[in-house]
Amino acid sequence: MHLPSVKLFLEVAEAGSISKVATRRHTVQSHISRQISEFEAALGGALFRRTGRGVTLTPLGMRAAARLRGWLQETEQLQETLRAEAGQLWGEVRLGIVPSAAHPLMTHLFDWLQREHPGIRLNITEAQGTELDALLDGGAVDIAILFRFARPAGSDERLLSTAHSYLVSRPGDRLTLAPTLEFARLEGLQLVLPRRPSHWRDALDDAAHSHGFRLTAAAEADSLTVQKELVAHAPGLYSVIGPYSIDAELRQGRLQASRLINPDLVRHVVLALPKHGKLTQACRVVSDAIESLTQSWGQQLSPGLLSTAQQLGA
Known part of the structure; x- marks a missing residue:
């Protein structure tokens, strides 16, 4: 299995659109289509059915997606384990965020990773809460920062902040x-x-x-x-x-x-973890860093927000 091809196939499967993936990757649609066609040829059958609104998985595509998600996770975990044994921490962390978390939390997180773990690369998707839930459930993102109206009660969500x-x-x-x-x-x-x-x-x-x-x-x-x-x-x-x-x-x-x-x-800002599947070591490092940053800022998403909120009567 060619790792980038598997990642591309799963990304198109989650997006339901070749054009959306092309836009995300800053390339042309024909380039993505060609890679998908080559992957289909290697697997010996059509994985997608083209529709007027995008693409849907064929029965073969559904079976392939279900098995390849697990294979991809195990492969990435193995890579990280071997690199950790060599004294290095590497890996991509697919992080979904609501627009409110884009700055300065992401810029501080990126700066910290560059200093402490330069081998970890962030892949950030910005979307609204409903879409982020779907991306997390479908495995398109590893962890997500989103809003909840109720305080998190389960182990798969951690409270970061409370917003009026x-x-x-x-x-x-x-x-x-x-x-x-x-x-x-x-x-x-x-x-x-x-x-x-x-x-x-x-x-x-x-x-x-x-x-x-x-x-x-x-x-x-x-x-x-x-x-x-x-x-x-x-x-x-x-x-x-x-x-x-x-x-x-x-x-x-x-x-x-x-x-x-x-x-x-009141809305609660939570760090949501996948309900199924284990976090990679890189994901654990990123999730812990997000919690540490918000705690150091007084459980806020910005280092200076506490004083501003107090001035507004929060």
């Missing part, structure tokens, strides 16, 4: 001058909301419903960057965002925020 929710506006807005704001004050406001389907959108809608009103969506956007830019440039436009996503803008004076209460919409 804030009504965000451009600077000078009267409504967000106070440290806290009743959720009921959102009635009638022009909001930039996440697109459905979204667990966060559902939670916001449910909170509004409990107060007897519906949220007014002036615009919908998945991207937190788009949400923040729209709010920063439009008077009277608001969004509901967690503290990790607005820390830099608050420091720069580009945004203003007030913590929402009654209800206090």
Whole structure:
């Protein structure tokens, strides 16, 4: 078995799209298609069925994917064991993160790995919570940082931080001058909301419903960057965002925020581990480093966020 070919096959199987994988790898679709065709020829049968929306696994592809996932994990663990015995720690760690964790947590993690374990390479996928759950369950990522509405109770999730929710506006807005704001004050406001389907959108809608009103969506956007830019440039436009996503803008004076209460919409940032299968040594090192970094920052995703949150009334 050619290790890169197996990894590519499993990546396409999880993505359900050759074009998506080509985009991730910064190459052309024909290059990925050619490699998949060669892998199919080596295995003696079609692994994918081409559809109008992408690709799906054939019965042979399903059997191959199920067996090759285990083979790949065992092979990578063996490689790491042999390298560790030689005094080196090597390996790729596929880490899925929500956009809020992209910076500065990832930059600090990368710097630490470069100093302490330069043989470990990060492969970072940024996605929303629902997609990250699917990637983790399917084996496309090894570990993931995501939001939960309930505190983790099982051994497969570790609590990193707890995040309150804030009504965000451009600077000078009267409504967000106070440290806290009743959720009921959102009635009638022009909001930039996440697109459905979204667990966060559902939670916001449910909170509004409990107060007897519906949220007014002036615009919908998945991207937190788009949400923040729209709010920063439009008077009277608001969004509901967690503290990790607005820390830099608050420091720069580009945004203003007030913590929402009654209800206090709290989300827990967790480090999710695979429910099945063992972590490689490289994955254990990365997961331990993530926990250590957040603990050293007062259980936050940013080293300076604690003081900012205190100023906002958290």
